[in-house]
Structures are given as C-alpha cells and as structure tokens.
Amino acid sequence: MDFELTDDQKRIRRVAREFAEAELGERIAPYDARHEFPREIVGKLGPLGFLGALVPEDYGGAALDYVSYALIVEELCRGDASVGITMWAHNSLCTNHIASFGSAEQKRRYLPPLATGEVLGAWGLTEPGSGSDAAALRTRAELAGDHWVLNGSKAFITNASVAGTAVVMARTGPERASKGISAFIVEQGTPGFSTGVPYRKLGLHASDTAEMIFESARVPAANLLGAQGQGFAQVVQVLEGGRIAMSAMAVGVAQAALDRAVTYMKQRTAFGRTLAEFNGLQGALADLATALEVARLLTLRAASLKDSGRPAMHAAAMAKLFASETAMKAATWAVQVHGGAGYIAEFPVERIFRDAKLTEIGEGTSEIQRMVIAREILQL
Numbered sequence: 340m341d342f343e344l345t346d347d348q349k350r351i352r353r354v355a356r357e358f359a360e361a362e363l364g365e366r367i368a369p370y371d372a373r374h375e376f377p378r379e380i381v382g383k384l385g386p387l388g389f390l391g392a393l394v395p396e397d398y399g400g401a402a403l404d405y406v407s408y409a410l411i412v413e414e415l416c417r418g419d420a421s422v423g424i425t426m427w428a429h430n431s432l433c434t435n436h437i438a439s440f441g442s443a444e445q446k447r448r449y450l451p452p453l454a455t456g457e458v459l460g461a462w463g464l465t466e467p468g469s470g471s472d473a474a475a476l477r478t479r480a481e482l483a484g485d486h487w488v489l490n491g492s493k494a495f496i497t498n499a500s501v502a503g504t505a506v507v508m509a510r511t512g513p514e515r516a517s518k519g520i521s522a523f524i525v526e527q528g529t530p531g532f533s534t535g536v537p538y539r540k541l542g543l544h545a546s547d548t549a550e551m552i553f554e555s556a557r558v559p560a561a562n563l564l565g566a567q568g569q570g571f572a573q574v575v576q577v578l579e580g581g582r583i584a585m586s587a588m589a590v591g592v593a594q595a596a597l598d599r600a601v602t603y604m605k606q607r608t609a610f611g612r613t614l615a616e617f618n619g620l621q622g623a624l625a626d627l628a629t630a631l632e633v634a635r636l637l638t639l640r641a642a643s644l645k646d647s648g649r650p651a652m653h654a655a656a657m658a659k660l661f662a663s664e665t666a667m668k669a670a671t672w673a674v675q676v677h678g679g680a681g682y683i684a685e686f687p688v689e690r691i692f693r694d695a696k697l698t699e700i701g702e703g704t705s706e707i708q709r710m711v712i713a714r715e716i717l718q719l
C-alpha cells in the first residue's frame with residue numbers, strides 16, 4: 340500500500356490549487372450574491388485541461404487518472420464549490436458518459452469541443468417525479484423514421500442552461516423500471532428542447548441548475564448512446580465516477596471550512612485569549628481534521644480502485660457518504676466558531692455552509708448511499 344502521490348499527481352494538484360487561490364474564493368462571492376454563472380472564470384478551466392480531464396488524448400483530452408482528477412475537484416471546491424460542481428458535472432457525467440459509451444463517430448463529433456471547454460456538458464437523469472428511484476423516470480423517446488422524439492422533463496440539472504451538449508436518459512421500451520431506458524446526446528438548439536429559468540437555490544448560487552423540457556424534441560437516430568435499453572446500465576457506471584467526484588467536492592468544501600475556522604481562531608480573542616487557545620475548540624478541530632483525512636483517504640481509495648479497473652461502487656458510496664457528512668459537520672462547526680460573524684454573508688463560511696448541504700443530496704442522498712453499502716454487505 341502506497342499513500343504517496345506521484346510527481347505528476349502532485350504537480351496537477353499544485354496547478355489546481357494555484358488556480359483556485361488566484362481565481363476562486365472571494366472572487367466568486369459577487370457571482371454567488373447575484374446568483375450569476377461565472378462564465379469567464381469557468382472559461383479559464385479549458386486551457387488548463389480541466390474540462391477534458393477524463394477525455395482520451397485522441398479526442399483532445401488530458402486523459403488523467405481518477406486520483407489526479409479527484410485532486411483537481413478537491414482543490415477547485417476548496418476554492419469555490421459552484422465552480423467545482425460546474426467542472427465535475429461536465430466531466431464525470433456528460434463527457435465521461437460519451438467517452439465511455441459513445442460510438443467512434445459520436446466521440447469524434449462531441450468530445451473535442453467538450454474537452455477544450457468550447458462547449459459545456461450537462462447530464463439529465465432526475466425528473467420531477469423520480470430522483471432516488473431514478474429507474475422510475477417517465478421521459479419518453481419514440482423512434483420516428485430517422486429521429487427519436489422526446490417528451491417529458493428533467494429537474495435540477497447542473498449546467499442545463501449553459502450547456503451546448505447534454506446526455507439525457509429516456510424510456511424507449513415498454514419494459515418497466517430500468518430495462519427500457521436509453522441514453523441520448525441532445526444538442527442545445529434541438530427543436531422542441533428548452534431549459535427553464537435557473538432555480539434559486541440554498542447554496543451553489545454561482546452554479547447553473549435548471550429544468551430540461553422536451554416537447555416533441557427531435558433528436559437524430561444517430562444520437563442514441565450505446566445500445567437501446569442499455570441506458571440504465573450506463574447510468575450505474577457513470578454514477579460510480581460521479582460519486583467519487585462528489586466525495587472530492589465534499590473533501591474540498593470541508594477543507595475550506597476548516598481553513599476559515601483556523602484563520603478565525605487565531606485572530607479572534609475572547610476572555611483575553613485567542614479562540615485557538617481554548618481546549619474545547621482545539622478538541623473539535625482535531626476531531627474534524629481527522630474525519631477530513633479519513634474522507635480524503637476514502638475518496639482517493641475509490642479513485643485508485645477505478646484507476647486499476649476494479650469495481651469501485653461500494654468504495655465510492657462509502658467515500659461519498661462519509662465525505663459529505665464530514666463536509667456538513669465541518670461547515671456547521673466553522674460557522675459556530677465564527678459566532679455571529681458566521682451568520683453574516685460577508686464571511687465566507689456562510690457560503691461554504693450553504694454549499695456543503697448539496698453534497699449530502701446530489702449523486703444519491705446519504706440514505707441511498709447507506710442502502711448501496713448495506714445491500715453489498717448483505718449480498719442482496
């Protein structure tokens with residue numbers, strides 16, 4: 340067992356950290372306040388190779404290993420989780436789905452502009468009536484000549500209104516549950532396809548989340564991803580990597596919360612001493628820093644399993660569960676350490692606290708991760 344990162348992985352982490360320190364953090368606060376997508380800053384991720392992280396070099400990507408990728412997601416989310424989720428939803432969900440299951444022609448057409456960031460990607464699985472029970476989705480696709488005609492809608496989709504390319508799951512067969520689901524590549528501008536006004540959210544205000552609407556949307560037959568009826572099996576694979584990215588996001592958010600708490604503890608005085616000198620606070624900090632390190636190790640272990648081609652679903656579920664709950668605990672404590680200041684929008688912990696909550700909900704809630712873990716243990 341080797342816990343040492345390679346030189347390349349350390350270099351990639353340094354590049355991501357330097358970018359986050361220079362471009363994210365408080366520079367995103369005004370976008371967050373205005374609920375505005377930071378298009379210009381997201382645009383800078385392309386030239387760094389971060390938007391083609393998982394794309395093979397033949398299609399213009401950086402073809403990074405998952406450990407490197409998780410390190411980038413962590414560092415970006417440590418800087419700002421809105422920019423982080425924009426990047427990883429693009430990579431882990433949309434781009435990776437096409438790279439993993441697309442035909443050579445689909446990859447040639449869609450991956451290069453996604454890899455450079457010329458086009459952003461979104462991934463639509465969740466619907467107003469189905470989230471945790473994703474196989475219950477009701478958006479339908481009917482084949483009519485050389486087109487699929489899609490009807491239905493998707494809810495809470497990251498990047499929906501800023502993406503040029505989306506992967507969308509729809510029901511193509513009469514079979515119930517997961518069997519009759521297929522995946523499609525849908526381009527912005529497809530007749531009958533539109534997106535809603537971005538939601539006003541609790542947190543991640545600078546990330547785009549919107550509805551996707553399909554009203555007899557005409558998608559070319561050639562845009563079916565993989566075989567008909569294989570969409571849900573693909574989703575399971577895609578979510579494995581997505582959960583590792585969400586874990587890395589949670590680790591970054593937890594680290595950001597502790598960074599802020601440590602800075603504040605050293606500055607703020609009470610009863611003639613800095614907060615850093617109080618034993619009670621030191622103990623809580625030590626516990627959270629330990630949990631954070633466990634979360635990071637679980638995340639990198641899941642990423643490393645994926646790199647070695649071994650099943651990572653169980654490890655990804657454990658990492659996602661533990662890291663997201665650690666992020667929420669760390670953010671809650673960081674607000675507490677700031678006292679009244681923690682409740683005020685000018686202090687970054689307020690934003691970190693709001694952003695942290697999503698990690699316990701997206702890519703499968705904590706309850707769903709517990710279900711995945713228990714079923715594996717019980718061999719159900």
Ligand SMILES: Cc1cc2nc3c(=O)[nH]c(=O)nc-3n(C[C@H](O)[C@H](O)[C@H](O)COP(=O)(O)OP(=O)(O)OC[C@H]3O[C@@H](n4cnc5c(N)ncnc54)[C@H](O)[C@@H]3O)c2cc1C
Nearest residue numbers: 462463464465469470471495496497700701702703704706
């Ligand atoms: C900001 C944001 C971004 C998102 N981005 C995307 C995206 O890009 N693409 C996409 O497809 N989706 C996306 N989602 C959707 C997200 O994945 C779902 O919201 C999530 O999976 C939960 O589904 P739901 O909202 O329908 O909740 P529900 O499934 O209705 O769950 C409600 C509650 O019931 C619990 N529950 C459900 N089933 C069980 C069970 N069997 N046992 C115990 N408890 C259970 C849940 O844990 C939860 O607490 C996003 C959501 C948000 C908020």
